Amino acid sequence: MRKALTYPSHTELSSMSMRRKKHVWTALFLILLFAWSLWQTESSLLDFINGFSNMFDLLIQMVPPNWAYFDNVVPPMLDTIRMALLGTTIGAILAIPFALLSASNVFKNKALYYPIRFILNLIRTIPELLLAAIFVAILGLGPLPGIFALGIFSMGIIAKLTYEATEGIDPGPLEAMTAVGANKIQWIAYSVVPQVTPYYISFVLYALEINVRAAAILGLVGAGGIGEYYDKTLGFLEYDKVSTIIICTLLVVLAIDYVSMKLREKLL
Amino acid sequence: MKNAAYPIKPKRSRWKLWSIYIVLFLIYVWALSGVPLEGFKETAGQISKAIINGLFSPDWDYVYLPEGEDLLRGLLDTLAIAILGTFVSAFLCVPFAFWAANNLSKGVILTQSGKFMLSFVRTFPELVMALIFIKVVGPGSFAGVLALGLHSIGMLGKLFAEEIENIDLGPTEALKATGANPIQMLWFAVVPQVIPGFISYTLYRFEINLRSASVLGIIGAGGIGTPLIFAIQSRNWSRVGIILLGIIVMVTIIDMISSSIRKRIV
Numbered sequence: 001m002r003k004a005l006t007y008p009s010h011t012e013l014s015s016m017s018m019r020r021k022k023h024v025w026t027a028l029f030l031i032l033l034f035a036w037s038l039w040q041t042e043s044s045l046l047d048f049i050n051g052f053s054n055m056f057d058l059l060i061q062m063v064p065p066n067w068a069y070f071d072n073v074v075p076p077m078l079d080t081i082r083m084a085l086l087g088t089t090i091g092a093i094l095a096i097p098f099a100l101l102s103a104s105n106v107f108k109n110k111a112l113y114y115p116i117r118f119i120l121n122l123i124r125t126i127p128e129l130l131l132a133a134i135f136v137a138i139l140g141l142g143p144l145p146g147i148f149a150l151g152i153f154s155m156g157i158i159a160k161l162t163y164e165a166t167e168g169i170d171p172g173p174l175e176a177m178t179a180v181g182a183n184k185i186q187w188i189a190y191s192v193v194p195q196v197t198p199y200y201i202s203f204v205l206y207a208l209e210i211n212v213r214a215a216a217i218l219g220l221v222g223a224g225g226i227g228e229y230y231d232k233t234l235g236f237l238e239y240d241k242v243s244t245i246i247i248c249t250l251l252v253v254l255a256i257d258y259v260s261m262k263l264r265e266k267l268l
Numbered sequence: 269m270k271n272a273a274y275p276i277k278p279k280r281s282r283w284k285l286w287s288i289y290i291v292l293f294l295i296y297v298w299a300l301s302g303v304p305l306e307g308f309k310e311t312a313g314q315i316s317k318a319i320i321n322g323l324f325s326p327d328w329d330y331v332y333l334p335e336g337e338d339l340l341r342g343l344l345d346t347l348a349i350a351i352l353g354t355f356v357s358a359f360l361c362v363p364f365a366f367w368a369a370n371n372l373s374k375g376v377i378l379t380q381s382g383k384f385m386l387s388f389v390r391t392f393p394e395l396v397m398a399l400i401f402i403k404v405v406g407p408g409s410f411a412g413v414l415a416l417g418l419h420s421i422g423m424l425g426k427l428f429a430e431e432i433e434n435i436d437l438g439p440t441e442a443l444k445a446t447g448a449n450p451i452q453m454l455w456f457a458v459v460p461q462v463i464p465g466f467i468s469y470t471l472y473r474f475e476i477n478l479r480s481a482s483v484l485g486i487i488g489a490g491g492i493g494t495p496l497i498f499a500i501q502s503r504n505w506s507r508v509g510i511i512l513l514g515i516i517v518m519v520t521i522i523d524m525i526s527s528s529i530r531k532r533i534v
Contacts, residue, residue: 034355040348041409041490048414051405058403082299089296125519126512129395129483130493133500134508138315143303217395220487221497234399246396253391 058239065247066240073229073248080225081252083143083218084211087150091211092204094155099162099200105174106166106192117163123156128214132223143224150214154207158200165199166192198267205260212256216249322505323512330510339514342485342492347518349409349491350478353416358470361421365428372432372458382429390422394480398489409490416477416484424473431465432458464533471526478522482515 037043100106102116128149135145173191182190219227226249233241331339367373368382398415405411439457448456485493492511499507 033351037348037352037355040345041352041413043352043410043413047405047410055404058400079302082302085295085299086303121520122516125479125516125523127479127483129486130496130512130515133486133497134319137500137503138312138319147303213391213393217393220395230396230399234403242400246392249393250388250391254387257391 061239062243064240065243066238067244069241069244070248073226073245076219076226076229077248077252079143080215080219080227081212081256083146083150083225084208084215084256087147087215088154088204088208088211090147090151091154091156091158091207092200094151095158095162098155098159099166100188100192102159103163103166103192105169105171106188120156120159123152124160126153128153129218129221132218133221136222141222141224146215146218146223146225149218149223150211153214154211157210158203158207161203161206162196162200165203166196169195202264202267205264209253209257209260212253216253318503319505319508322507323509325506326510326513327504327506328510330507331514337495339492339495339510342495342511343514343518345409346481346485346491346493346515347478347522349412349416349484350474350481352413353420353477353481354470354474356413356417357420357424357473358466360417361425361428364421364425365432368425368429369432371435371437383426386422386425386429388422389419390426392419392422394419395484395487398484399487402488407488407490412481412484412489412491415489416480419480420473420477423476424469427469428462428466431462431469435461468530468534471530475519475523475526478519482519 098116098120102113102120104110104113107113131152132146132149135148139145139148169192173195174187177187177191215225215227217227217230219225219229220231222228226245229245230242233239233245364382364386368379368386370376370379373379373382394415397419398411401411401414405414435458439461440453443453443457481491482496483493485491485495486497488494492515496508496511496515499505499511
């Protein structure tokens with residue numbers, strides 16, 4: 001028996017043309033968005049082409065890097081690592097209560113975890129450089145405001161990731177602890193903490209990777225670390241020194257990323 | 269068999285644990301030794317109070333000023349920088365992604381070199397890129413656009429490459445069997461599979477770029493960051509308050525829109 005050929009039905013055809021219409025509207029919307037942002041930012045390809053020779057000059061001046069400057073770069077680079085470490089530590093400690101309070105399977109009260117999550121979202125919308133600029137105004141120049149800014153910023157990240165991991169844990173041990181009549185602190189310590197700890201440590205390491213990158217630029221607002229040196233050297237048009245700083249930053253970032261990645265692989 | 273239920277930890281792992289503690293302790297001693305902890309200004313308390321007051325009584329008049337430089341224009345500028353930067357990187361990263369994907373480009377050296385390029389671009393801080401672009405095209409939003417566009421290639425290229433590596437190669441082979449040329453193979457077998465992933469990653473990067481665009485102004489690369497840093501430097505805390513509020517509202521709205529689109533796509 002021959003199967004009858006099926007043609008697209010009328011409704012299918014109209015849904016196809018509807019879809020095509022939708023694609024056209026999306027494309028139109030994107031083009032408009034693109035044109036508007038070009039106009040708003042006053043971008044022009046001509047500027048870019050005119051600036052191209054500048055860029056070429058700049059790149060030529062950056063090579064070869066000024067290796068003699070390396071000795072000056074090392075101490076602020078170490079400062080940067082210190083800031084990242086301490087900032088991450090502060091963030092990691094502050095994140096623990098926030099993560100537990102916003103996990104819906106630890107504290108089942110909506111009135112509790114919704115506001116806490118809202119605060120976390122709020123914190124994560126503020127870029128760390130702005131936090132650093134505000135802390136510089138409070139504490140004065142130096143690495144201390146940078147450490148606090150990184151601490152608050154990474155608290156937001158670690159707390160969010162940790163509470164999401166907490167909500168995914170096996171409920172068995174939780175019920176077992178409830179069944180034996182554990183109080184809340186015992187309940188958390190023996191059923192939640194052992195399950196979440198590997199994730200938590202991995203998120204802390206991840207935050208450390210982000211913080212090393214962030215710490216490298218906090219100096220631009222006066223919050224310590226290598227960032228101040230970008231300002232100084234670029235201001236004096238010493239591009240060979242700039243490239244030394246860039247190479248040094250890249251090496252440190254890559255080294256910390258590598259160590260942290262290896263540790264995280266071992267953990268999970 | 270008394271201890272069957274309580275497996276005693278072998279001694280070696282306890283040693284390992286202690287050595288980890290000691291290493292951590294030494295790291296912290298080193299880290300704390302380099303930080304001047306007595307650096308508090310006496311006025312810190314006063315200033316914090318002024319800041320908190322200012323943040324809770326934002327300068328609403330700044331939202332719209334007829335003669336120029338106001339919050340709305342700053343935010344629109346920031347948004348435009350983020351949009352344009354994302355557009356630029358979403359287009360530029362495609363060739364890099366194909367270069368770095370190990371199932372479509374031929375040879376380990378080729379893919380590894382592509383991956384290295386991308387991670388190099390990723391580790392280069394966007395603010396430093398912006399500083400350099402300011403030297404090239406002068407201060408303003410355009411330098412910010414270029415910095416974001418170039419920096420985002422690193423991350424988008426990596427994510428796109430991973431997306432390409434995960435495709436089903438069946439359709440490619442089928443097209444090859446029908447005698448399609450490489451461009452037809454790419455267009456009909458690869459592109460339809462990767463488009464949803466590409467769009468979703470691009471939107472995700474757009475969310476990140478919006479946050480970055482709001483600080484680019486601190487170094488003079490356009491957007492809301494410039495009035496913000498001026499307000500902070502001139503201790504105009506109620507203006508800082510309204511600008512921060514504006515940034516938070518804008519970022520939250522865009523995040524909501526973007527994540528709802530992403531949910532519908534993937």
